[in-house]
Amino acid sequence: MERKNKPAFVEHTMSRRSADFDFRMSESDTGVRTITGHGSVFDSPSEDLGGFREIIHKGAFDEAIANSDVRCLINHEANLILGRNTSGTLRLSITDTGLGYECDLPDTTYARDLTVSLDRGDISQSSFAFTMDWEKEGTREDGGNYEYRYNKSDDSWTLHIYKVRELFDVSPVTYPAYKAADVRSAVNGLEAAKERRDAAAAAQAAAEQAALDAAKADIEAEDEVFAIEAAERQRQIQINKNKF
Numbered sequence: 001m002e003r004k005n006k007p008a009f010v011e012h013t014m015s016r017r018s019a020d021f022d023f024r025m026s027e028s029d030t031g032v033r034t035i036t037g038h039g040s041v042f043d044s045p046s047e048d049l050g051g052f053r054e055i056i057h058k059g060a061f062d063e064a065i066a067n068s069d070v071r072c073l074i075n076h077e078a079n080l081i082l083g084r085n086t087s088g089t090l091r092l093s094i095t096d097t098g099l100g101y102e103c104d105l106p107d108t109t110y111a112r113d114l115t116v117s118l119d120r121g122d123i124s125q126s127s128f129a130f131t132m133d134w135e136k137e138g139t140r141e142d143g144g145n146y147e148y149r150y151n152k153s154d155d156s157w158t159l160h161i162y163k164v165r166e167l168f169d170v171s172p173v174t175y176p177a178y179k180a181a182d183v184r185s186a187v188n189g190l191e192a193a194k195e196r197r198d199a200a201a202a203a204q205a206a207a208e209q210a211a212l213d214a215a216k217a218d219i220e221a222e223d224e225v226f227a228i229e230a231a232e233r234q235r236q237i238q239i240n241k242n243k244f
Helices: 062-067 109-120 180-243
Strands: 015-020 024-027 033-041 053-056 071-074 077-084 090-094 098-104 125-131 146-151 156-161 166-173
Touching: 033 109, 033 125, 033 166, 062 090, 062 166, 077 090, 077 098, 077 109, 090 166, 098 166
Parallel strands: 053 156, 071 166
Antiparallel strands: 015 125, 024 033, 033 098, 071 077, 090 098, 125 166, 146 156
């Protein structure tokens, strides 16, 4: 089957990821209910996303939080909005654990229904929607936004994310399942990384074979010279014998 190459430009393709993390809910003296949770956990391998796992590193959201207009939604549904950072009803933060958020819930039917589901433990997971600049691959030290690393010990791949381009929403979710579209760009990037690894391995094997062939040719040439020299010595010995 032909492998797909990484798309030329995919930075506007939205992706979603989920995290298991207990929500906390509080109520102010004025009756405003606030939920607190994490949309992402740092330095923790994700579940299998279709041939690879993903680790989001601390610092990945720093610029995105400062530059993004972020909503808090239920199940990523735009018509079920709970808060917004630009209005002050959603507050985002970077904690030692990951991408934290606090959201003051509106006095709406769906928000009240959500608090019941949270109290009951029916909803216990969170998710976030984001975009990446997939054109800037490389190590963090080299200024890359992400890199794929091959784990030879268990023949697996890990996608390390160092910088998120834009953050769209954080959402309490019923199901943290990944849709194919959510990881399409990452999967395409993985296929490209595999192709680069295979090409590098093939180039190394070819170079090693070329070196072996050259060494063999050198040995054969030396053997030929040795044979010629030996034949010449034998000829000289025979000539000397004939003289006597």
